[in-house]
Amino acid sequence: MDGQLKLYSYWRSSAAYRVRIALNLKGRDYAIEPVHLVRDGGQQHSDDYAALNPQELVPALRHGERVLTQSLAILEYLDEIWPEPALLPDDSAGRARVRALAQLVACDIHPLNNLRVMQFFDREWNVPQAERDLWTLHWMRTGFQALEDMLVGSQDTGRFCHGDSPGMADCCLVPQLYNARRFHLDLAPYPTLVRIEQACLGLPAFDRARPENQPDAA
Known part of the structure; x- marks a missing residue:
């Protein structure tokens, strides 16, 4: 599946950290869109970001026109779209x-x-x-x-x-x-x-x- 990958991330978020690791393991190129969780009262609460992810949490991953949320769901999605190297065993x-x-x-x-x-x-x-x-x-x-x-x-x-x-x-x-x-x-x-x-x-x-x-x- 084609489409640019953009990861909405905060450097110290452990959930975003998981997705960064997985994207790197998959060898995918992606852009980081920082979302500061403390500055300005928490940028995740801005209207623009809340429209992207109603939970107002990071990470969110934009793949082309598709937006994915929840880190474990994103990891499973990556494993299904790009099966190698696998994040889950065969059995x-x-x-x-x-x-x-x-x-x-x-x-x-x-x-x-x-x-x-x-x-x-x-x-x-x-x-x-x-x-x-x-x-x-x-x-x-x-x-x-x-x-x-x-x-x-x-x-x-x-x-x-x-x-x-x-x-x-x-x-x-x-x-x-x-x-x-x-x-x-x-x-x-x-x-x-x-x-x-x-x-x-x-x-x-x-x-x-x-x-x-x-x-x-x-």
Whole structure:
């Protein structure tokens, strides 16, 4: 399918980070359209962006005239449009496993500590920063321990989350570990996660997607 790719992204958004990794793994050329999540009250809340993505979240991916939202849906779309290299395994059990690993991060860890949750705690309930940090660290630890156990306990774990090629689960893991370091979470209890992260970051596709390598990095 032809059509220019434009990714509406914020350099530190872990959801946008996932999509940058996947686009790089697929070897696709794409333009970054920065959407600053804090400046001007949050550019994602502008009328123009809300018309593009009514959820007022990043990322959004424009492919020609089509606009896609939700990072995991975008990753699956990319895998269907450009099957190689695959982000999901060939077998049904493998695909279910990788989706479960990816969703553990994207659905269970990330939503509990993303920007709009923290802003609600601050603006609506006046939750002190220290208590917000405790909330964030608790849910990261809970999710990371489950993820560590799932990876250690499976013979399907290889150099990466599933086998010896990076895929959808790795696209989710690396950005969440970046977030964990921002909150100074001790990662020593999760050696498998850190090992896989280092294998990923040694690849150009992951390195180019790093937040600090983005055009809008502050």
